[in-house]
């Protein structure tokens with residue numbers, strides 16, 4: 001469980017969130033504490049909503065940590081994601097990324113660093129982690145299948 005690209009992409013994304021946290025803490029410590037709590041809640045939401053339906057969580061989660069967390073959360077039936085699942089997951093990820101923006105816009109260096117890290121993590125996930133993932137219900141797989149790039153490379 002866990003792959004080089006899965007673990008490094010999650011580490012790079014986490015680093016982006018730490019940069020966001022630093023940007024908020026620079027001028028608003030209370031909002032930074034709120035953001036830290038939001039990050040914990042959002043991560044649990046993604047694991048409980050999305051990862052809990054992913055067959056990779058048991059032995060093959062490329063990112064390692066989400067799979068381990070999903071394993072201890074209540075099991076969910078392995079059905080396709082509902083609109084509610086997808087909206088909740090997207091909202092949790094959006095909250096993680098968008099919350100620090102008002103503070104980061106006042107700190108251009110941190111703002112640029114934040115987005116470079118987010119883009120690097122997303123590129124590594126889409127380019128290196130998704131092609132090896134075996135989650136048949138992931139929307140990324142559906143989009144790639146429809147565009148003719150859905151060849152699965154199983155370990």
Ligand code: SF4
Nearest residue numbers: 051054056057061066
């Ligand atoms: S591979 Fe599955 S368990 Fe791991 S992060 Fe992706 S969706 Fe979650």
